[in-house]
Amino acid sequence: MRAVTYHQYGGPEVLSVEDVPTPTCGDDQLLIRVQAAEACKSDCEMRSFEYAVKWFMIPLRLALGLRRPRRPILGLYFSGIVEQTGADVEGFSPGDAVYGSTGMRRGAYGEYVALPAKAVIAAKPATMTHAEAAAVPLGGINAQHFLERAEVQPGDSVLVNGAGGVIGAHGVQIARAMGASVTGVDAAHKEDFVRSMGASHFVDYQQRNVTELEERFDVIFDMVPDTDVSAMLDLLTPGGRYANGNPRLTTLLRAPLSRFADHKIIVAFADESRAALKQLAASIEAGEIEPIVDRILPMDSAAEAHQLVDSEERIGAIVLAIGERANER
Ligand SMILES: NC(=O)c1ccc[n+]([C@@H]2O[C@H](COP(=O)([O-])OP(=O)(O)OC[C@H]3O[C@@H](n4cnc5c(N)ncnc54)[C@H](OP(=O)(O)O)[C@@H]3O)[C@@H](O)[C@H]2O)c1
Structure with a gap:
């Protein structure tokens, strides 16, 4: 599959698109065909390892990779379609439109991501496109x-x-x-x-x-x-x-x-949960939360997307279109 990867910390130019092995779907996992991923501030901070707030940098560097990033594919928040479900998975079926967070696993900048079925994933809000939904979690x-x-x-x-x-x-x-x-x-x-x-x-x-x-x-x-x-x-x-x-x-x-x-x-950080995602989807479908997408860029323009986020030249979210159905509901 194609994925936006990085092999060293640095500016947006460290991002490139590569062919990498498609993840396999474990018995308790979903394989998701990613349609859209937010290029968010946290992705940019993990790429550059520059943080405005410094106190968590040491534990984070240990987690992400001391000398270079341990996992080459960024991407925390996504919307996509379930491609395959593991043998032990209940509650999801191939073809389901879902959105959510990969958590510290990352990987939403690749065409496919495999996530545990118990991860922070829920049905995509029906009124939003994949690109709009990726900008929500x-x-x-x-x-x-x-x-x-x-x-x-x-x-x-x-x-x-x-x-x-x-x-x-x-x-x-x-x-x-x-x-x-x-x-x-x-x-x-x-x-x-x-x-x-x-x-x-x-x-x-x-x-x-x-x-x-x-x-x-x-x-x-x-x-x-x-x-x-x-x-x-x-x-x-x-x-x-x-x-x-x-x-x-x-x-x-x-x-x-x-x-x-x-x-x-x-100050307690948000505990990302499926319940929170479901509540958000209900608020979106009730018309209480509108999309906040500024621009949608193709995955080949990931460096440009990060540049826009780094320099705050955006009003709302920058989203990467990873699949062909990013603009579909
Ligand atoms: N607590 C958590 O769980 C959590 C989770 C994720 C992220 N974060 C962190 O939270 C931060 C913000 O996240 P975000 O995605 O919302 O970032 P963001 O989209 O960059 O939003 C920050 C906004 O604040 C504005 N701003 C900058 N300085 C300001 C000031 N002095 N007064 C008022 N507004 C100002 C920025 O405008 P300009 O264009 O003028 O700069 C920008 O519009 C990131 O550093 C991220 O790492 C926290």
Whole structure:
């Protein structure tokens, strides 16, 4: 099969397309014909090994490969069609359209990926194309997780910092669907996009320091790695909740102490689950979550796709079309 591979850490140019062996389907596995994979920030970070938040770099380097990447095929989030099911698999059949996460196995940048049937895989939302669905799991699962942990209530005011990003844009939509009024913070050229996701207010972070806002918020969902957390906490109403999806070590250490304070700090990472994917698919089919795809590029343009993500020249998600049916529902 063809796959986008990398054999050394570095810039987008380390990516190339190669012929590699097609994975075999074990008894407890699904072989999935990948149709589309998100070229997400996490893929780019694993490629370059450059992280804004540094505390997990040592364990991650051990996991990914000390001198060079141990697994040459990137790709965390995908949508595709079940090609084959192992002898022990129940609940999936060849031909099923599915979407999900490969987890740390990666491999969604190849034409086929073999995953355990118990992996984070669910029926693709029927109203989305494969390319649109591939852009959901990362942003959707993380945003849903943090906003649920923050116990957003109807009528709450929610600030999403980094609202034009893949996780932030899902956060705006999910907070809105939970009945909140949403203020999105991002760069000016993303204002229309963030408002189209459901934000009723927008702050351009390059013009205005968000910590100087006069408004107060019941919930802040922060995806920006270098925020001044103390100043963000001052923006909360009494009893407010601050969820940080990209925490520095100091924020991680500080979170447990917040149980004694007037506000709650939430930093626990999302536990990717099939239940979360199913819930997202239901929200999508109910019209609560819209696609956030900026561009769909062929797998031969994987380096260009990563370049667009690295340089943030995107409004929404960049998706790689891996199969011929990427644009089909
Ligand atoms: N917690 C988790 O479980 C988890 C999971 C996956 C990923 N992450 C991490 O979370 C980060 C964000 O993920 P993502 O995919 O949503 O990234 P993303 O799509 O790049 O979104 C980040 C957004 O924040 C904006 N931004 C940058 N600086 C800002 C500032 N000072 N104030 C307001 N907005 C600002 C960026 O705009 P510009 O164009 O101006 O830069 C961009 O629109 C990544 O570093 C990723 O590794 C966390």
